[in-house]
Amino acid sequence: MNYRITHRTTYSYSAPVAVSHHAARLRPRDTETQRCKEFALSFDPEPDLFTEHQDSFGNQVSCFSIQKRHARFEVISRSLVTMSPVLQPDPAQTPPWEDVAALFRDPVPIDLLDPCQFVFRSPLLVHEMPLRDFALPSFKPGRPILAAAADLCARIHREFVFDPKATTISTPLAEVLEKKRGVCQDFAHLAIASLRSMGLPARYISGYLRTHPPAGKPRLVGVDASHAWVSCFVPRFGWVDFDPTNDCFTSLDHITVAYGRDFSDVSPVRGIATGGGHHTVGVGVDVEPVGS
DSSP states (O other), X not given: OEEEEEEEEEEEEEEEEEEXXXXXXXXXXXXXXXXXXXXXXXXXXOOSEEEEEEOTTSOEEEEEEEOSOEEEEEEEEEEEEEEOOOOOOOGGGSOBHHHHHHHTSSSOOGGGHHHHTTSSOBTTBOOOHHHHXXXXXXXXXXXXXXXXXXXXXXXXXXXXXXXXXXXXXXXXXHHHHHHXXXXXXXXXHHHHHHHHXXXXXXXXXXXXXXXXXXXXXXXXXXXXXXXXXXXXXXXXXXXXXXXXXXXXXXXXXXXXXXXXXXXXXXXXXXXXXXXXXXXXXXXEEEEEEEOO
């Protein structure tokens, strides 16, 4: 399956900006089941400085500065991605979650040092007793780790309401847990914090989700979504992704862009500006299936 992806981010300012600096993580990653065959960025206005590097998680970061007055700024990424089927392990055949958690207590084997970094608290996620209390019903003694993760995923989907107006990027996870409302970022954070509260490695995935139009309706351009989901480390199988917003393991419709400890590591576009007054951000995503 091939996808051509267009991601448009537009900043509009109430007053002119003198200078702005931005960092973007927009290039889809290469994985065992995904290849980014083409990638390009375009800007309006054009940046005065532009550099690229990889962060500590292997995500490509594009850094750019606009050093002239502007009241609007737009960055568009265009990608061509090839996807292969995701082969998910049988949850019942994965090891008990307690055995996995035991691997990440001191001393941690050297070959597990990379996933071990995803056991600890991170900038947006801290271990709190209410989170462990929320996780515990899914983690019954001896339960296979992916069976427990799937149950956790299903409970979030069943007990929480998707509500774009309920939260913002800065809403604390404790508030999400109390109100039981939020968006994909909140549900991914909740699943990750729950897994980590049980001593299990979990990381945050940012990417795209292809949406399917209702039967008989045309596909609309620009209505696909930036999305977030979760990856859980399973010995012998590696990282396994699941989507609590949609109560499923990931499929050919999930396109990975970046991963990190939480959203703060993988924000698609972030920056700072001198001046500008109030600003609004508009985002449009189109995920178009194309021929081979």
